Amino acid sequence: MATDHRVAVRKLVEQGVLTEAQFEAVMGTLAADEQRPRGKIVAEIAAYIGAGLVFGGIALVIGSSWDGLSRGGQVAVLIAVSIGLVLGALALVGGPSQLFGRAAPGSRVRLAAALLALATGSIAGTVGTALDNGSTDAGKWAVLAGLAAAVLGYVAVPSVIGMLVCGVFSAAVIPSVLGDRTGVAEVWIGLGMLVVGGIWFALSRIGGFVETWLGYAIGVGISLIGALVVDVDDWWWAFLLSLLVAAVCFALFAQQRSTVLVVGGGLAVALATGQAVTEWTDSVLAAAVAVLVVGAVVLGIGAYLLTKAPKPAA
Template identity: 50%
Template structure:
């Protein structure tokens, strides 16, 4: 809606400047309205898409209930076989819904259709189903190792699904599974405590930052959001026994956000950096002053001053650039 108002205002300005005539303005407006109507999905197609999602949800929910009621009565091989069948069905279902193998692995999708959106959800569910399949197949007697292997395999599968059809559901699935895989692998290989798991998540967050920066992920804002969230959680986990490392590393995450923002103006970076600064400052003041109320008030005052100064400088810069 806001974009339509801006387009209309720009066209009116061109008429006022004599670039367009009133008749030409009407013709352009009619063409834009026709294009908008052409791109708007018909009600029947929208209802069909919603019905497909509801059907898939009911199918998975019903299957989950059946398995839950008979899970203890099934042998491990039977459980794994059932989930393997579900995984295969979801993969081939996603390929069929997308329109065949030829549609996959063609980079960014410009305006994904309802079929492609549904296919991406099926691929994401297939990765989760594969997680259960692998964990169930090798989990008898060694649950920790099974979980570690399953999360790694599922993360790789989610990555393949994402690059087959790049979409937000696929990216979020990759994020969740990779964040589960890191602590699971570190626990099995090194039997580490929370601080070192936090370091592992920081490394993972740095990897998400780097991949997003070089354009691996189409959804720029989502890639940076995931990187910030994983990094901040990792920084906080390092402060299991001492807050010093937590707030120092959180401050480093904020610095990374602002450094990236200087080169790539994504609003998520400056918002995430500001949130990381707030968390880091609050923890630092809490530890250094032993929770003194006066110190907390001082942080509020400094924050208000910085905000006002930043707003004034931004306003002046905007006037200068006009």
């Protein structure tokens, strides 16, 4: 079975889908999964449950006495929690020398990534609490600190959960920085989110993440949210941005056959169609029917072309 896997993955390298480094990473992960005993799986599940309970217990203890603490005390508690989580992650991976791509993939590394994800939240909370003076600047700096911590945590220990945390904070950074500024229209927030989504697309295209499909999914999500934000301010901009997202998805799909891309492109087209019809007819029902009709027509054309396409030689 291992030989079959190696041959199949090697074909992806020959086709240019994977690099040699990615090939070795995939084979290492497959070998680790095949060798994992059942007891180790149970131990990993128990470790995640334990980590969640410990963090939940800390949150309950802090919550019960939070209002009685001064701001300095609150910041000190959050700093202690952040340091504890980071030190726990370091211990799991085997020390600082194992960070930044050197740690071998495994259950300990995955748990360390989860701890770093929790530390990102506590670091953002630390900055927000320290700067909280009744203004909106505290939230902005908290999000920026969270984004910096998330990126650093992912680079130190690349993981799926690290990608998700980076996605959440990168999606929040543009609205938090521009949303409360007077005179800034939603169109600029939407354009900013489209730029962030474009960064996710670009990094995913060059293989910058441990899971390319998830990088594309995050890019699609952020970009479409940006288009929806613009829709509040100017539907024409929203329509054009949605079509732009669709074009990017389909262009990338022509190079990499990722299901996420074609699904994201379809969603973007549906969103653009709904925005246009809603504006022209001022009817949600008409928009829904239009999306349904356009979808059925495109689906029929695509199915017809697929059935007429020449079959590959055996």
